Structure formats: C-alpha cells, structure tokens
Amino acid sequence: MKVRLLALGDVPPRLTEAVLAGLPRPFAGGEVARLPVALDSCYDRQRAQVDAACLIEQIPAPEEGWHVMGLTGVDLFMPALTYVFGISHLGGRRGIVSWFRLRFEPDEPDSAALFVRRVTTEVVHELGHGEGLVHCVVPDCAMHRSLWPEAVDLKRPEYCPACLATLTSS
Amino acid sequence: MMTSAVRILVVDDEQHVRNSLATWFREEGYDVSVAAGGKDALAILTREGTNILLVDIKMPGMDGLELQRKVRELAPDATIIIMTAYASVETAVQALKEGAYDYIVKPFDPEAVSRLVRKAAERYSLMAENRALRERLAGALPTLVTSGSPAMTRALELVDQVAPTDTSVLITGESGTGKELVAHLIHARSNRRFGPFVVENCGALAEGLLESELFGHERGAFTGAVARRRGKIELADEGTLFLDEIGDVPAKVQVDLLRVLQDRQLTRVGANAPTPVNFRLVTATHRDLEAEVAAGRFREDFYFRINVFMIQLPPLRERAEDIPALAEHFLRQFATQMNRRISGFTPEAMAALMAYPWPGNVRELQNAIERAIVMCRGDRIEIGHFPFAVAPAAADVSLAGVEAAHIRQVLAAASYNVAQAARALDIDRVTLYNKMKKYGIERP
Numbered sequence: 080m081k082v083r084l085l086a087l088g089d090v091p092p093r094l095t096e097a098v099l100a101g102l103p104r105p106f107a108g109g110e111v112a113r114l115p116v117a118l119d120s121c122y123d124r125q126r127a128q129v130d131a132a133c134l135i136e137q138i139p140a141p142e143e144g145w146h147v148m149g150l151t152g153v154d155l156f157m158p159a160l161t162y163v164f165g166i167s168h169l170g171g172r173r174g175i176v177s178w179f180r181l182r183f184e185p186d187e188p189d190s191a192a193l194f195v196r197r198v199t200t201e202v203v204h205e206l207g208h209g210e211g212l213v214h215c216v217v218p219d220c221a222m223h224r225s226l227w228p229e230a231v232d233l234k235r236p237e238y239c240p241a242c243l244a245t246l247t248s249s
Numbered sequence: 250m251m252t253s254a255v256r257i258l259v260v261d262d263e264q265h266v267r268n269s270l271a272t273w274f275r276e277e278g279y280d281v282s283v284a285a286g287g288k289d290a291l292a293i294l295t296r297e298g299t300n301i302l303l304v305d306i307k308m309p310g311m312d313g314l315e316l317q318r319k320v321r322e323l324a325p326d327a328t329i330i331i332m333t334a335y336a337s338v339e340t341a342v343q344a345l346k347e348g349a350y351d352y353i354v355k356p357f358d359p360e361a362v363s364r365l366v367r368k369a370a371e372r373y374s375l376m377a378e379n380r381a382l383r384e385r386l387a388g389a390l391p392t393l394v395t396s397g398s399p400a401m402t403r404a405l406e407l408v409d410q411v412a413p414t415d416t417s418v419l420i421t422g423e424s425g426t427g428k429e430l431v432a433h434l435i436h437a438r439s440n441r442r443f444g445p446f447v448v449e450n451c452g453a454l455a456e457g458l459l460e461s462e463l464f465g466h467e468r469g470a471f472t473g474a475v476a477r478r479r480g481k482i483e484l485a486d487e488g489t490l491f492l493d494e495i496g497d498v499p500a501k502v503q504v505d506l507l508r509v510l511q512d513r514q515l516t517r518v519g520a521n522a523p524t525p526v527n528f529r530l531v532t533a534t535h536r537d538l539e540a541e542v543a544a545g546r547f548r549e550d551f552y553f554r555i556n557v558f559m560i561q562l563p564p565l566r567e568r569a570e571d572i573p574a575l576a577e578h579f580l581r582q583f584a585t586q587m588n589r590r591i592s593g594f595t596p597e598a599m600a601a602l603m604a605y606p607w608p609g610n611v612r613e614l615q616n617a618i619e620r621a622i623v624m625c626r627g628d629r630i631e632i633g634h635f636p637f638a639v640a641p642a643a644a645d646v647s648l649a650g651v652e653a654a655h656i657r658q659v660l661a662a663a664s665y666n667v668a669q670a671a672r673a674l675d676i677d678r679v680t681l682y683n684k685m686k687k688y689g690i691e692r693p
Contacts, residue, residue: 158263159270161359224363
C-alpha cells in the first residue's frame with residue numbers, strides 16, 4: 080500500500096518528507112504532493128477553526144493501491160466537537176491530519192524530532208482508520224485514541240501485532 | 250474491538266452533528282445509528298435495540314424531553330445522554346431529574362464526550378452482566394418435582410396464578426409437603442424475584458425472641474441488645490417474607506404483624522419512630538387455622554389478612570403417582586453429592602416406596618432415599634436399605650409398643666434429627682424427648 084501525502088496549504092517540505100519516511104508496515108513508501116485547497120470555504124469565523132468534515136471532501140478519492148492523507152497546520156474541528164487532531168473516512172483510504180494542536184507550547188523545550196514523531200504517529204493513526212481499523216486498547220499502538228499531544232507521545236508510530244495482522248489480512 | 254456489543258443512537262436534527270458524532274464513535278468501535286428526530290429514533294430503537302442514546306434537547310416536533318419519556322417506556326434499561334447548548338442547560342437539568350444519565354454541552358470537548366460514553370458503556374455492560382447473573386440465579390432455584398398428579402398440578406397452577414401479584418399467600422399442608430419450596434417458587438416467579446427471600450420459622454422461637462427477630466431492635470432495647478439490629482421484615486424490603494409455622498405465632502406478635510401489614514411501616518423494639526417497609530408476605534402452617542380461630546387461639550382479623558389466597562399442598566399419600574419421580578430426583582441429587590454410582594431402584598424397593606404411607610411426606614421420602622444411598626453397596630437401591638422396611642416384625646402390638654416402633658422409624662428417617670422428627674410426628678420437641686426417654690430410645 081502506497082501513501083500520497085498531500086500538503087494542504089503552507090506545509091514545510093521537510094515535515095512531509097520525514098513523515099513519509101517514518102511510515103511503518105504495511106505502508107511502503109509513496110509520494111508527496113501539493114493540493115491547492117480552498118481552506119476559506121471550510122473556515123468557521125465564529126470558531127476560528129476549519130471544519131474537518133468539509134475539508135476532507137476536497138481530498139480526491141485514491142486510485143487502487145493508494146491511500147491519500149492530507150497534512151495541514153490549521154486548527155480542525157468537527158461540528159459537534161471542539162477540536163480534532165485528524166479525521167478519516169473509515170475504510171475510505173482518505174484522511175487529514177493537523178499538527179496545529181500537536182505543536183509544543185512556547186515555554187516547552189522544542190524538540191523537532193519529537194514533533195515529527197507526533198505528527199507521524201497521528202498520520203499512522205488516521206491511515207489505520209482509512210483502512211477500516213477502529214481504536215485499539217494497546218496503549219502504545221498507533222491506533223490507541225489520544226486526546227492531547229502528550230498522550231500521542233505515549234504511542235509508537237506503528238501498529239500493534241493484532242492491528243497489523245488485521246491490516247495485512249484485509 | 251472491545252466495545253462492539255454496545256449500540257449507540259445519535260438523535261439530532263442537525264446533520265453535521267449526527268455525522269461527526271457517528272464518525273467519532275465508529276472509530277471507537279461502537280455500533281452507531283443516527284436519527285434526525287424523535288419519531289425516527291423510536292423506530293430505530295424498536296427495530297434494532299439501543300443501549301446508549303445521545304439525544305439533542307432541542308428538536309422540532311418531538312423534543313429531547315418527550316423522546317426521553319417515550320424511550321423510558323420502550324427501553325427502561327437504555328442510557329440517555331442529553332446534548333444541549335449553553336442556552337438550554339436548565340432543560341437538561343430537568344432531563345436529569347427525569348432519569349437521563351448525564352448531559353453534555355455543545356460543542357463537546359473530545360475527551361469529555363469519549364469519557365462520558367465510555368462510562369455509559371461500562372454501566373451498560375455491568376447492568377447486562379448483573380441481569381444475566383440474576384437470571385441464572387433465578388433459574389438455579391429448586392423446582393417442585395411432580396409427574397403430573399392432579400393435586401400437585403392444581404397447586405402449581407395456583408402458584409403461577411398468584412406469583413406475579415403482590416397478594417398475601419397462605420400455604421397449608423402437612424409437615425414435609427414442601428411449603429417452603431412453594432413459597433420460594435412464588436417469590437422466584439414474582440416481580441420481587443430480584444429482591445431478598447427472607448425466611449423465619451415462627452414455631453422455633455419464644456415470643457420475645459420472635460418479636461426481636463421480626464421487628465429488629467434498637468441498641469439497649471433490652472439486656473443483650475448491644476447493637477442496633479434490623480429485623481427480618483426490614484431485611485425483606487423489596488422482596489418476600491416467608492413466615493413458616495404462622496399458626497404458632499403468639500397473640501401479641503399477631504397484633505404487631507397485623508399493624509405492619511396495615512400501615513406498611515414498623516417500629517423496631519425500643520425505637521420511637523417507625524420505618525417504612527415494602528415486602529410481600531407468604532405464610533405457611535400445618536395447622537387448621539380456621540379451627541384455631543374458632544377455638545380462640547388465633548386472631549380472626551389476622552387470619553383474614555394473611556389468608557387472601559390459599560394454596561393447599563396435598564400429603565404425599567394422596568399423590569402416590571409422584572413418588573417414582575421424586576425418588577429418582579432425590580437419588581440423582583444425593584448420588585451426585587456423595588459421588589456414588591447408583592443406577593436406580595429394584596422393583597421391590599420401588600413397590601415398597603409406593604406402599605408406604607409417608608407420614609413425614611416428601612421430607613421423609615428424601616431422608617429415606619439419602620439413608621438408602623449411604624447403606625447401598627451395589628448399583629441399585631434394595632428394599633432392605635429403607636428404614637421403614639427393616640423394622641422387626643411387630644411382636645409387641647400394644648399401643649405403647651407400636652408408638653415406640655413408629656418413633657424409632659421416624660427418627661431413623663430423620664437421621665435422628667429430633668426437631669425434624671418432631672415436625673414429622675406433629676408433636677413438639679420436648680414431647681418427643683419425653684417419649685424417647687420413656688421408651689429408652691437413644692441417638693446412635
């Protein structure tokens with residue numbers, strides 16, 4: 080399975096390259112591309128956030144053997160929820176991840192490597208949903224649900240044996 | 250996918266709210282349905298069954314509160330979480346008062362909504378487990394063994410008829426006919442089956458002690474009352490109180506019980522304030538209570554209060570056709586308990602069981618089978634293994650001689666349990682002890 084990582088808006092090329100290089104099995108390489116999306120059309124002025132459900136509809140459907148994942152720095156929300164790190168069509172092989180809430184706070188010692196690891200882990204998480212996986216109870220599996228950035232650090236950017244077996248058998 | 254057994258229904262008139270919540274919960278592994286309004290929600294609830302409902306409080310047509318009331322009628326065990334905007338928090342509080350599990354304000358913090366639904370799912374799983382255990386417990390209750398004798402069939406019909414009501418039941422019958430078992434069956438088939446089944450043998454206690462047992466007492470109410478104690482009536486709250494040998498209850502306790510039945514509250518011995526109680530009363534006696542009332546030994550008003558519905562249990566001699574089934578039942582029961590491989594009875598042994606008059610009824614039969622299994626060395630019970638069949642030829646036919654032989658027989662059948670033998674003989678223990686002394690009968 081190959082992954083097309085789409086830069087939505089202003090995305091540092093080093094980040095997309097590092098994330099693509101860090102994807103675990105069963106994803107094997109892929110490519111980085113840019114997609115000129117209309118962020119404004121999904122922007123909610125009252126909430127000052129971008130509607131993830133609206134934005135994901137701008138991601139084109141993938142070809143056979145590919146998985147498309149958007150990467151963005153805007154703050155995403157879903158109408159009923161205050162924020163989300165990412166969103167996927169369950170089993171639909173498309174998704175989006177935002178690093179807006181994965182950034183380190185200004186007073187935290189910055190660690191570029193740890194930040195890339197966080198973003199990669201959430202990309203791996205959304206890729207799993209795109210392949211039909213639901214949340215996993217194994218604490219360090221990428222499919223474990225994380226609701227704040229520090230919780231993402233407790234996971235590894237890989238699937239546990241059970242999730243990997245599900246992915247490879249499907 | 251640990252949560253796949255839990256079904257969630259999201260009810261909201263706003264499509265984007267429904268969709269985003271459905272996506273969120275599906276990723277958690279829940280089985281999620283959505284409905285745009287109350288009518289659709291009730292249709293889904295009826296068709297698919299739902300464990301947790303997230304209901305928007307403000308919807309056109311049927312609002313969240315009205316939907317909640319209807320869900321309560323259709324699926325009382327369903328957990329309802331109310332979704333609300335800041336402006337309608339007061340309505341959400343009203344929903345809580347009417348039984349909603351919790352409410353959550355839009356837009357939801359992802360952590361809060363995940364935690365809330367996880368808690369609701371855990372609650373549902375615990376309730377389902379609890380229900381399953383209770384059903385298993387109810388199914389494990391002993392059953393009355395019968396091969397369809399008309400007398401027992403009639404009694405069982407009456408049990409089925411009265412059990413689901415809250416009516417007081419009086420069970421009459423000779424000692425050993427299974428009155429307590431029938432009382433337990435009434436409880437097990439009643440709406441109070443998940444409540445306690447509390448038994449008190451009123452014939453076994455002196456007046457003061459019986460009063461304290463039934464009504465409880467406050468600390469210091471009498472010498473020895475070192476702590477407050479709840480009585481059997483309070484312990485039977487939400488359940489059934491079975492008072493065996495009700496004919497032996499002293500007049501003063503009858504008056505106190507009558508007051509409790511009328512007022513549905515009791516006052517513990519030594520207490521000032523009454524305590525409300527909620528129990529169903531089932532009583533039993535081997536005495537002829539009408540005769541006791543006529544003789545002035547039993548209060549008439551109390552008799553009418555407890556005898557709203559009467560079930561008369563026939564003595565075993567009047568339902569001899571049940572004896573083979575009962576004998577086989579007890580054989581299986583005791584053989585399993587004692588780890589013995591006994592296949593059945595010889596034809597002579599079964600004929601002897603059928604011919605014996607069983608003055609101690611089913612209890613005597615039960616004891617006889619238990620003893621026979623102990624005695625048996627082969628794979629079938631023989632006539633010689635029964636206590637009533639090994640009595641020596643009656644050389645002494647005097648009244649005293651026959652009485653002594655009969656007492657020996659009943660004592661043996663009761664494994665020399667004097668209280669049990671006394672009940673079978675329908676005399677009190679002291680009388681039995683005196684007779685044993687008179688005839689020189691000693692426990693082995």
